[in-house]
Amino acid sequence: MAELVPDYFSAGWRTRALACPCGWEGDSRGMAMELHDQVTDYACPQCGNLLLIVTHPTLAQVRQAAAEGQAEAIEQLAIVEEARRHFPSGAEGRDG
Structure with missing residues (x-):
């Protein structure tokens, strides 16, 4: 299993x-x-x-891990935020 x-x-x-x-x-x-x-x-x-x-982490989990200082989460959050700036209507992803 x-x-x-x-x-x-x-x-x-x-x-x-x-x-x-x-x-x-x-x-x-x-x-x-x-x-x-x-x-x-x-x-x-x-x-x-x-x-x-x-x-896969939700956006809320990425934000939480980034706030806790997790380096990978900080990098992922920066990528997501950049995508949201360039594609505001299509970059929502899993926001739960």
Whole structure:
């Protein structure tokens, strides 16, 4: 069964080692990644078994993490705010 990471900004999920029943071991950086609207799936590169599901952050979560000083969130928020300035009607995204 795949591990769910409900908080994108939680520490360590990218580097935490996972083991697949097929024998492969590694972290998300070595897995096959598939991007979806609300989540990103990470699968074993050897057999394709789904090992990790990471929920994409809402804009509110990005803002909160940025306010807490999380560097990646600060960068993401700057990108979102720049997009909103250039495309005010089309850059709302998930604002929840």
